[in-house]
Amino acid sequence: MRVLVVDDDPLAAEMTAAVLEDAGFEAVQAESGTAALEVLSTDPSLELVVSDMNMPGISGLQCFQALRARGDERPFVLLSGDDPQALRASEPGLDACVRKDFDLESTLGQAIADVLAARRP
Amino acid sequence: MRPSRKAPAGCSFEGWFLVSRDIDTKTEGSAFLREKLKKLQDAYLARLPEALATLQKLSSALAADPDAEVVVADLHRAFHSMRGTAATLGLPQISSEGAIGTELMASFKSLTPDQRRQAAAATLHELAACTARIEAAGKAAMQPADPEKD
Amino acid sequence: MAFDAKRFTARFVEEAREHIRRIEEGLAGLKTAPADQENLNAIFRSAHTVKGSARMLKFVSISQTAHHLEDVLGAMRDQGLAYSPELGRLLTRAVDGLAALIEGIESGADPGDLDQVLCADLVAALSAPGAGPQEAIVPAASPPDSGLPGKLAAASGTAPEVGFRSPDTVRVSLAKLDELIKLLGEVVSSHARLRQRLQDLHQIERLRARDLELLAAGDDVALSGSLRKFGRDLKDDVLAQELLMEELHGKALVMRMLALGMVFDSAPRLVRDLGRSLGKEVECVVSGAEIELDRQLIDRLGDPIVHLLRNAVDHGIEDPATRQRLGKPGYGTIRLTARQDAGGVAIEVGDDGAGVSLEAIRQQAVRKGLMTADQATALSDDQALDLIFRPGFSTQPIITDISGRGVGMDAVKRCIVDDLQGSIRIETEPGKGTSFILRLPLSLAVMRVLLVEAGGEILGFAAQQVAHLLRVPADRLVLVGDRKAIVLDNEIVPVLGLATLLSLPEPGRRLQASPLAGGAHPGGGLLLVIVQVRNEKLALAVDALVDEHDMVIKPLPPHLAGMALVSGMVVTGQKHLVSILSAQALLAMAGQARLDVRPGGAGETGRLSILVIDDSWNTREIEKDVLEAHGYDVTLAEDGRDGLQKALERQFDAVLTDVEMPHLDGFTLTATLRADERYRSTPILLITSRQKEEDKRRGIEVGADAYIVKGEFDQGSLVDTLRALLG
Structure with missing residues (x-):
């Protein structure tokens, strides 16, 4: 399964990608929300988006809103240094919110598993 | 079992460093991931002086014009991403300093132009202290791990 | 027995309703605090009271239902029957059934038959004490497939007959009544003083007759002295009287105030009943x-x-x-x-x-022959929504x-x-x-009315249609196209002279050249009344604010009732009749005036298409006008999401978008469009209400071509920029 990792910080993107790859996903990186929107519009093989919240240009949340607004329903997991509960509350449509933390390996893996389980018909 | 790294909201970050030393004891996860993490950590620490220079440059710009929206936004974003990235890379002390910087800039952002001029000196002072602590934390993290670990 | 039950029926209904309300409240409370003994007691007592009163008046079905309800509540209170959501639902059903029976008395004399299924369920709940009440109650609580409370279904055939009723009587607290009586006492003594004034006047008249000769000699000191005193006293009395009357009026009005609970309290049951009859849990x-x-x-x-x-x-x-x-x-x-x-x-x-579904509304409008498909598509979303208020529209x-x-x-x-x-x-x-x-x-009897002067006339507005009153320097106005407007809270509001709009003759002393008849105030600047109907705003320049008062608005007499512009009349202190203007009608007139300015549809060919996105109705309409006046073909969208969808449906030559919008802001919209191949190089202009460096930078980051501040339209920057970008 191919996953798009969106983060303007290349190291953070690498780290997220490493966690995902370790969990058996194929990770593709995009360095901004705009780049993500572009890749996602042309590459249907990407099945899930894991995006950082805080980026120049459009934020992860805005990227999510843009996807939904253009009818793209692919699961979207938001990473943030802030309180994930509050973010989730502000945008209930998000599939998951995960705190950027050293626990990423377990929390992100769990979040993705939950999202995929919830999406399964 | 390793102690929780999550500090309760609003608690001080003193004593954080002691807890942070346990990062290398993380045993779950594959060798691949541990190796990758080590590499990314090193890359991050190597890049840290550059990031600190940027912070200093922005701080001087803020001193020159406390009302420069773009500078305030840049500083806020720089600390915020430091907080997030350092956390994922297992550098909790840098992350917590990033959180302090984020807080500082978030409250500064919410001030009126007049209040900003008044608060500028104090904020800049705190920013300098915060940056210095980040530098120290970065250096400490670069030291080779304790012999008893690994 | 010479017991006339009829006399007590109305009283019973009123009381029983009150008890039903309390039981409902109590049941709602049980959801969160199932073991609240005090609450349980209160519910039990209410059920018990209803049972007792109903039995006295021989409303058998009511007393029996209440009896079963009471039994279950008693078991909960005394025998440890545990609360469960199922049990809660059963109790709610019982209260609903009870209420239906009680309403039955109100409409006919007969409360209707006992709901046997309900009673059986209540009994079944009882017979499952202690260990496993939940299991026992589950089947009992789900009624047979008919689903309807028996009485409701039987009484009205298909749909439950439901509605709100407020009683014909009002309970007034003794304290309020005492205040009123005290005030009336003061009115009586004030009246006595006025009677005294009348005597004074007689005295003065006698004085005048006697002193007529002295007057001839020029000595009228005594007379004018008494007259002055009389005048002063009368003024004081009238003033005191006025205060009293005002207070009295206020107190009397308050007595007629009722809590919205009158209407609201029965809503939960009404909704549940309606829901059940349609097979929905609501x-x-x-x-x-x-x-x-x-x-x-x-x-x-x-x-x-x-x-x-x-x-x-x-x-x-x-x-x-x-x-x-x-x-x-x-x-x-x-x-x-x-x-x-x-x-x-x-x-x-x-x-x-x-x-x-706006789409469904548009289609329906076409199907009903209200408009052509093209017209329906051209409707803004607000206009389309408004269609559901048309008679016969479903x-x-x-x-x-x-x-x-x-x-x-x-x-x-x-x-x-x-x-x-x-x-x-x-x-x-x-x-x-x-x-x-x-x-x-809050009240119909009196309404806050704003009186203004324009074109030499006094005119009124109902306060709830007035959004703001502003005095602004003339240079705050911006020129949008060839019309004046003002930027208020991220919104462009057109400015028109009230006198001009109403075609009132302008007094000669006014500057004929002024495009805004009136409105130019001696204190400097313009006096603007901003009226609002739903999302539409209009700023009207007036000459002066005359007064703001609580006044009784009188409806127009029947032969004038068709006048859309005047919604009613008020009588001022000087006994002048003043028209209360309808903001709806003014907005419609302003819209008409705007249409007249628009150029004809000439030159259809080769017109460039522009997508305008703004969540403010005024702003997008105005931008549309400006752009159409310059020969562009304009499509409107009311927020970022709507804009994105429209942009992806067909290719536009340029996009103009607001920055702050719900759902999807201008930055995100721009970034999303840039990610689409068709919009990689299409001019995108961000329009914002304030100049912010950070926003400007973000605009550049997401790939916008221009960043225009709303107030800068008058420098022609909008059209010029657009022209430059379109080449």
Whole structure:
């Protein structure tokens, strides 16, 4: 399964990608929300988006809103240094919110598993 | 079992460093991931002086014009991403300093132009202290791990 | 026995309703605190009282139902029958059944038959004590497939006959009555003083007759002295009298105030009943029931609110299967909320259902022959939503007994807007739900009226139609195209002279050259009255503010009632009749004036198409005007999401978008369009209300071509920039 990792910080993107790859996903990186929107519009093989919240240009949340607004329903997991509960509350449509933390390996893996389980018909 | 790294909201970050030393004891996860993490950590620490220079440059710009929206936004974003990235890379002390910087800039952002001029000196002072602590934390993290670990 | 039950029936109904209300409240409380003994006691007592009174009046079905209810409550209180959601539902059903029987007495004399199924269920709940009450109650609590409470279904055939009623009598606290009587006492003594003044006047007249000769000699000191004193005394008395009358009026009005609970309290049951009859589980959450309104309003508010609730249950809430498929909870929620709002009350009926399909409305409008397909497509979303208030307009594919017959929404609007001097607004989001927001004055008898002067006339506005009063320097106005406007809170509001709009003759002393007849104030700047109807605003320049008063608005006599521009009359202190202008009509006139300015559809070929996105109705309409005046073909969108969808449907030559918008802001929209191949190089202009460096930078980051501040339109920058970008 191919996953798009969106983060303007290349190291953070690498780290997220490493966690995902370790969990058996194929990770593709995009360095901004705009780049993500572009890749996602042309590459249907990407099945899930894991995006950082805080980026120049459009934020992860805005990227999510843009996807939904253009009818793209692919699961979207938001990473943030802030309180994930509050973010989730502000945008209930998000599939998951995960705190950027050293626990990423377990929390992100769990979040993705939950999202995929919830999406399964 | 390793102690929780999550500090309760609003608690001080003193004593954080002691807890942070346990990062290398993380045993779950594959060798691949541990190796990758080590590499990314090193890359991050190597890049840290550059990031600190940027912070200093922005701080001087803020001193020159406390009302420069773009500078305030840049500083806020720089600390915020430091907080997030350092956390994922297992550098909790840098992350917590990033959180302090984020807080500082978030409250500064919410001030009126007049209040900003008044608060500028104090904020800049705190920013300098915060940056210095980040530098120290970065250096400490670069030291080779304790012999008893690994 | 010479016991005339009839005399007590009305009293019984009133009391029983009160008890039903308490039981419902209590049951709601049990949900959160199932072991609250005190609450349980209170419910038990209410059920017991209803049983007793009903038995006395020989309402057998009521007393028996209450009896069974009481038994179950007693078991809960004394024998440890545990509360469970199933049991809660059964109890609610019992209360609903009881209430239906009680309402039956009100409409006919007979409460109707006992609901045997319900009673059997209640008995069954009893016989499952201690260990496993839940299991025992589950089958009992789910009624046979007919689902309807027996009495309701039998009485009205298909749909439950439900509605709100307020009693014919009002309970007034003794304290309030005492105050009123005390005030009346003062009125009596004040009257005595006036009688004294009358005597004084006689005295003066006698004085005058006697002193007539002295007067001839020029000595009128005594007379003019008494006259002056008389005048002074009379003035004092009149003033005192005025204060008294005002207070008296106020007190009397307060007595007629009733809590909205009169209307709201029965809503949860009404909604549940309606829901059940349609096979939907619907919960109604009420808040703000304690807010008081004039009973004239309360009495007339019942029907519109019932209609809106019916509408929400029937059209709004989807059936359980659909809801579950959409990942929503199986039961729907309707919120009935009241809150104080700028000197009035706002009541909101909101559901979490499917939302109103604008597409369906447009199609329906075409099917009904109200307009052509092209016209329907050209409607803004607000205009399309407004169609549901047209008589005979219904978008429900299946006509049901509850609603969908297309009668009602027009009646709702007529009642709220025309009769109750309020306003009604719809907010809807596909998949999320619909809210109807009613704004009402606290009282009909008196209304806050703003009196202004324009073109030498005194004119009035009902305060709830006035959004702002502003005095601004003339240079705050911006020129949008060839018309004046003002930027207010991220919105462009057109400015017109009230006198010009009404074609009032301009007094000669005024500058004929001024494009805004009147409005130029000696104190400098313009005096603007900003009227608002739903989302539309209009700034009217007036010469002076004359007064602001609580006044009794009189409706127009029948032969004048067709006048749209004047919604009523008030009488001023000087006994002048003043017209209260209708903001709706003024907005319509202003819109007409605008259409006249627009160039004809000449030059269709080769026109460049522009997409204009702004969540402010005024702003997008004005931008549309400006651009159309310069020969562009303009399509409007009302928020970022709408804009994105329209942009992806067809290729536009340029996009103009607001920055701050709900759902999708201008930055995100720009980034999204840039990610699409077709819009990689299309000019995108961000229009914002304030100059912010950070925003400008973000604009560049997401790939916008220009960043224009709303107030800068007058420098022609909008059209010039667009022209430059389009090459």
